[in-house]
Amino acid sequence: MKNVGMTDGPTGHRAPGHRAGRARPGESAPGRPGPAETDLGTLLNRVGRGDEEAFGAVYERVAATAFGLVQRVLRDPAQAEEVTQEVMLDVWRTAARFEPDRGSPQAWVATIAHRRAVDRVRSVQAAARRDDQAARPGEAYDDVAEAVEARLERERVRRCLGSLTELQRESIVLAYYGGYTYREVAGLLGIALGTTKTRMRDGLIRLRDCLGVT
Amino acid sequence: MASRRADLHTLAGPYALNALPPGDRARFERHLAACDACEQEVRGLQETAARMAAAAAVPPPGRLRDRVLAEAARTRQLPPAGPEAAGARWPWRARRAAAARRSTPGARPRWLRPVALVLSAAFAAAAVAFGFVALDTQHTLSQAQARDHMLAAVLTAPDAKMMSAPVTGGGTATLVMSHREHALAFSSAGLPGLPAGQGYELWLMGPSGGRPAAMLPHPAHGMTSPVIATGIRAGDTVELTVEPAGGAPHPTTAPILRLSI
Numbered sequence: 001m002k003n004v005g006m007t008d009g010p011t012g013h014r015a016p017g018h019r020a021g022r023a024r025p026g027e028s029a030p031g032r033p034g035p036a037e038t039d040l041g042t043l044l045n046r047v048g049r050g051d052e053e054a055f056g057a058v059y060e061r062v063a064a065t066a067f068g069l070v071q072r073v074l075r076d077p078a079q080a081e082e083v084t085q086e087v088m089l090d091v092w093r094t095a096a097r098f099e100p101d102r103g104s105p106q107a108w109v110a111t112i113a114h115r116r117a118v119d120r121v122r123s124v125q126a127a128a129r130r131d132d133q134a135a136r137p138g139e140a141y142d143d144v145a146e147a148v149e150a151r152l153e154r155e156r157v158r159r160c161l162g163s164l165t166e167l168q169r170e171s172i173v174l175a176y177y178g179g180y181t182y183r184e185v186a187g188l189l190g191i192a193l194g195t196t197k198t199r200m201r202d203g204l205i206r207l208r209d210c211l212g213v214t
Numbered sequence: 215m216a217s218r219r220a221d222l223h224t225l226a227g228p229y230a231l232n233a234l235p236p237g238d239r240a241r242f243e244r245h246l247a248a249c250d251a252c253e254q255e256v257r258g259l260q261e262t263a264a265r266m267a268a269a270a271a272v273p274p275p276g277r278l279r280d281r282v283l284a285e286a287a288r289t290r291q292l293p294p295a296g297p298e299a300a301g302a303r304w305p306w307r308a309r310r311a312a313a314a315r316r317s318t319p320g321a322r323p324r325w326l327r328p329v330a331l332v333l334s335a336a337f338a339a340a341a342v343a344f345g346f347v348a349l350d351t352q353h354t355l356s357q358a359q360a361r362d363h364m365l366a367a368v369l370t371a372p373d374a375k376m377m378s379a380p381v382t383g384g385g386t387a388t389l390v391m392s393h394r395e396h397a398l399a400f401s402s403a404g405l406p407g408l409p410a411g412q413g414y415e416l417w418l419m420g421p422s423g424g425r426p427a428a429m430l431p432h433p434a435h436g437m438t439s440p441v442i443a444t445g446i447r448a449g450d451t452v453e454l455t456v457e458p459a460g461g462a463p464h465p466t467t468a469p470i471l472r473l474s475i
């Protein structure tokens with residue numbers, strides 16, 4: 001049994017103060033920490049200086065989040081793969097511009113991934129994604145602990161989304177997982193623009209507090 | 215103004231969800247560059263969105279890794295962010311970082327330059343127009359020098375923040391404030407002309423009442439040269455009213471501008 005409780009998600013969200021490393025039992029090696037147990041921010045820093053090995057480690061940590069999110073928005077796995085490649089190359093190209101004091105590496109990558117995904121959606125308006133097909137849960141995790149972490153994170157987010165009002169939840173889910181603009185969300189839900197903006201903000205604040213985001 | 219700012223503020227939600235069309239996004243990012251509280255909120259909301267991203271994680275097909283790593287090996291990387299970095303993902307952050315790097319004492323954050331230029335241009339124009347008055351007495355001269363000095367201190371303060379808002383009835387007000395200097399510089403453009411005997415008066419309204427801050431000078435080419443208000447406190451509100459030309463001890467008309475600072 002691995003230390004599932006130590007991290008919050010497949011991309012390595014950690015409780016505050018637990019930034020030093022992944023430190024999984026069985027993976028720690030003496031001497032200089034290897035990529036597998038180095039803090040994601042430190043890895044990005046190395047990537048910014050052209051370290052390809054560090055980039056491989058970053059890929060391991062964030063590719064599932066990027067791919068899952070992009071696929072959730074685009075619906076089409078083939079396109080999702082293409083866009084995820086663009087996202088990861090953005091990470092490679094712009095790693096030197098990541099500023100650790102401005103937010104977590106996870107949020108940085110998620111922002112890049114989401115923007116890439118909606119850019120694609122808004123330029124193509126792919127018809128296929130309008131199906132109401134739910135994203136398939138993770139199939140081939142080769143690491144059992146990661147799969148469990150992903151499931152725990154999914155469960156936490158699901159539970160917290162459940163604590164929002166219906167309008168808050170729907171507007172957030174449509175915007176983030178659906179890739180719609182707030183105007184489109186307002187149209188879909190049949191509510192005023194101002195109300196939509198307020199629901200999104202209030203809902204996110206509630207979600208933030210429920211998830212204990214600091 | 216208050217309502218426009220409040221309205222801007224609610225955009226933090228859709229912004230963090232990346233649900234703003236490009237125009238709104240640019241408008242909000244301009245707002246973010248001058249609003250610490252908003253930036254902090256946006257940061258928290260983006261971290262929250264990232265948790266939703268993590269909850270959606272699905273491992274990509276194995277072949278993607280090889281493709282990405284091979285492609286990276288032949289892709290040139292960008293240097294650390296400069297203010298003019300194209301394609302920076304968190305543009306306002308790059309801008310602020312650049313400003314922070316630059317904010318050695320006396321340095322002027324880059325985003326502030328256009329304002330500073332506008333304000334100093336207005337100041338210079340006013341100095342030319344009214345210079346002979348200033349030279350009348352030593353007293354007036356030192357007052358002008360003191361104002362010039364204060365203006366420079368506010369514009370170049372490391373914590374200088376700019377706000378701009380439309381004025382009811384027409385025109386735009388721009389202010390640059392520094393809580394460190396406890397002062398703000400205020401200028402306007404395009405305010406409607408007033409009948410002789412009336413003027414625009416600037417007020418600092420606090421929880422314990424308000425006080426007159428300054429009378430705006432007569433506009434030159436539609437712009438009023440900057441006035442300085444000192445002794446500002448967090449939570450103060452800046453208001454503008456139309457008053458008798460000599461100024462009034464308390465506002466006697468409804469404010470045509472109200473800005474929280």
